Structure formats: C-alpha cells, structure tokens
Amino acid sequence: MNIGQAASRSGLSAKMIRYYESIGLISPAGRNANGYRRYSDDDLHRLAFIKRSRDLGFSLEEVSRLLTLWQDRQRASADVKALAGAHIDDLNRRIAELAGLRDTLQELVDHCHGDGRPDCPILKDLESGGCCRA
Amino acid sequence: MNIGQAASRSGLSAKMIRYYESIGLISPAGRNANGYRRYSDDDLHRLAFIKRSRDLGFSLEEVSRLLTLWQDRQRASADVKALAGAHIDDLNRRIAELAGLRDTLQELVDHCHGDGRPDCPILKDLESGGCCRA
C-alpha cells in the first residue's frame, strides 16, 4: 500500500505520516523499487493508533510513550493509566484556565450596554487592568 | 523611557514589544540619538492595554481590533461587546472540546486496573478506535 492509501485508511494526511517518520515517531517505511513508501497492514494499525491518540488530545511526545507501552508486552497497565491520568490533569488545568477567562469576560460583557454609545466597561477594564479581580 | 523599562512597567517582555512592532500591532517607536527605542507614557498605556487583552485570551488579531476600537472615540460599545462575545463563544467551544476529551479519557482510566498486569483497556481503545462513543 502506498502512502496515499495508508493516509486515507488511517485518517491521517500523507504529509503527517512523512512528518511522523521524519521525527522518529514511526520507523522509516520500506520502499518500493520506484522509491515510494510501502505500508503493511501492521503499519496501518500503528498509524490508526496514532490517529486515535492524537484525537484524544495526546501530544506527539505522549503518543510516542504510548506507542512504546503498546509494543511492550511486559508493560504494566499502571504505567498507561499514569500517563493517561497526567493528561487528564493537564486537560483539567487548561479547562479551568479557559473557564476563568470566560467568567471574567462574561462579567465585563454583562456590564456593557452594547448600544451605539462609545462608553464601554470592557475597554475600561482592558485599559486599567481590571478593578475587581486578580 | 527605554524598552527595558517599558517592558517591566507594562508586564510584557522587551522581545514581545519588538515583536508587536515588527508585525505592525503597534506603530514603530521613536528612537533616541543612540538608536534606542523611546517610549512615552502614552505608549506605555497602549502596551498595558495589550498585555491585559492577551491575559484575557484575545489573539493578537483580536487585540488589534480592540486597539482600533479603543482609539476610536466614535466607537459603538456594541462593537466591543460583539467582539468580546465572540471570544467568549470561542472559549466555550474550546472548553467543551477539552471536557469531551477529558470525559472519554476518564472513562477509559476508570476501567483500567492500573496494576502490574499488561492488560489495559486504554491501549485497547487506542488500538481499535473506541467501541462506545463517537
């Protein structure tokens, strides 16, 4: 199978597959006589694993560790759980941060007339650094 | 005032100030005889406005529009409100997306023993593309 088919069947782009190879996330694909990359069903399986991991928000660095654990028949499930747990913590931190921004902004928006007049508490806050919160 | 002082007083880094100038977010600063950038209190005010906007999660593109509205004495507060509202919507979308990922992952983690055995539903899901959700 050439890269195009591996791409469409894994859900990745050909560009991404080449990139993953270039950074060492996957080992270099075999080549046909014409120089085209060749992919086996096993390779495809690995690509789909990567795709799914990325969809769940794991960074390529984390995907790399997941791949290693996946290939390792001696792995402890605790290691996988720890990796996933750390990622969940990370997601929660980012969610809390975004929610904090949203709440601050929402409060500002709530106090803005939103009419044709120029007076605007949102700009006032941006100007002065805010008066009522950290 | 030189760039270092403008930086420490605005909360931005000197590097960021130069960067904002290079991308046209702020107009080129005046120069002293020695070639150093010179900043007025008015410039500082603008820099602090940018810093505060960035802290609230606005992209540089949005900051640019906010600056324009801020300078415009004829602005309608409705325009500012709309911009902030769109940003809130954006934040909410990102929050929902992250929360979705977190929930999926959390469910997988909950089903993983997390012991010394290699059997692991997390890897199983990554492998097969998930069985119980979109």
Add this chain to the structure above:
DNA sequence: CTTGACCTTCCCATAAGGTCAAGGTTGATC
C-alpha cells in the same frame, strides 16, 4: 504522446514567543 493522479524532497508559513550570539552604549567604579 499526453494527461492526470500519484509520489518524492525541500522550503516557507502559522502563534506567540524563548534563547542565544555578536556587537554598540552608558554609567559607575577602581
């Protein structure tokens, strides 16, 4: 033979900076 769909490598761009290099300026101290 040509067309079009593949594939190859290589370079550039993104957002929002960080880091480091190599050099000029300034002010204070010895």
Add this chain to the structure above:
DNA sequence: GATCAACCTTGACCTTATGGGAAGGTCAAG
C-alpha cells in the same frame, strides 16, 4: 583611562503540529 555590568540593537534559530506549494519522478490510461 581601563574595565565591568547592565542595558540596548539586530538577527537567527528553537518550539508544536500541521498546511501549502514548488519542482520533479512514476505510472496507467486513452
């Protein structure tokens, strides 16, 4: 007068995870 530290200048490369496109090789069909 030398020197040292702290500032400033530009520039170039690093990051993450991709997208876009150029320039060219390959292959099958018409």
